[in-house]
Amino acid sequence: MSPRHYPGDVDDSTATELKDLAASLDSVEAAMDLDGLRRQVAELETQVAAPDLWDDVETAQKLTSDFTHKQSDLRKAESLRSRLDDLSTLYEMADEESGSDSAELTAEADSERSSLHADISAFEVRTLLNGEYDERDALVTVRAEAGGVDAADFAEMLMRMYLRWAERHGYPTEVYDTSYAEEAGIKSATFKVSAPYAYGTLSVEQGTHRLVRISPFDNQGRRQTSFAGVEVVPVVESTDHVEIDEKDLRVDVYRSSGPGGQGVNTTDSAVRLTHLPTGIVVSCQNERSQLQNKATAMTVLAAKLLERRRAEERALIDSLKDSGSSWGNQMRSYVLHPYQMVKDLRTDQETSQTGQVLDGFIDDFLDAGIRWRKQTEAA
Known part of the structure; x- marks a missing residue:
């Protein structure tokens, strides 16, 4: 021009x-x-x-x-x-x-x-979202890691953060499975975000998140550090050719439960699939029937197997490049005491508006993460 x-x-x-x-x-x-x-x-x-x-x-x-x-x-x-x-x-x-x-x-x-x-x-x-699967919907799994009840509470905070982010953008979400912790929070949860480039955008959230705060569960009011892990995989399409042999699966059915172990169904409709060769376990309890839950769980399992295959290919490429980077490393810190700060440890993106971040205002962190990833791939 x-x-x-x-x-x-x-x-x-x-x-x-x-x-x-x-x-x-x-x-x-x-x-x-x-x-x-x-x-x-x-x-x-x-x-x-x-x-x-x-x-x-x-x-x-x-x-x-x-x-x-x-x-x-x-x-x-x-x-x-x-x-x-x-x-x-x-x-x-x-x-x-x-x-x-x-x-x-x-x-x-x-x-x-x-x-x-x-x-x-x-x-x-x-x-910048031009990867093979970047255009697809995303399956997000949040898990409590080290830190006991604070970690379970933190995992639920992260889940809410992502769901609020999707809600603000008008992106439909569907929670496939939630495993509630006994005292508070969740052990894990898997949900789908349906939006253009949802996977490419949210994949930069993968890794370990750290929370530092005065524990609301400690009667002595001590500061507690807890961790939660985030996994993001692309939704599988029919053209992906992820084959799952029924002989490689263990299928368990059980009754769906809510917070505190409360039963929410009177029938054993929830389904847990264990892929024996890899040890990957997925569950679904949001549908009414056992068949529907199994079909949804198979979709989630296929997505995780696809991501596992891609991770193995990526690891091979990284080893050839002698790359020391890892998606599993600690990637963001949320400090609520003695000061207020959310900081991404890869991009140095930070803000003191911790409440807004935990309420789903994470676009600046997502944008910085996408730019960082592109620079890392080009290096």
């Missing part, structure tokens, strides 16, 4: 930022291959308009979802470009006016510039 002329009243720093915004958007559009994306959207639009589309429900759902996501990306990119052009025009109008009118237009332009900077930055992060 040809350089845009910025009006004389725009100071050097503002003109520089406008040029930087244009360069960032150029980079985003190049990474997206905007012309190619337009062709894909046009082709998908023709396919989803076919009268026999829903004869094959699974294919129809995949096509319509793909069309919706790609069309949304295209509209977002075009909207950002339009806003950037309008912003330059707004500064030109402010330059042509005088007095209070000029000041008012300049203030409006400055506000839009700040908003546009945040939106382009967020969209730029999205273009």
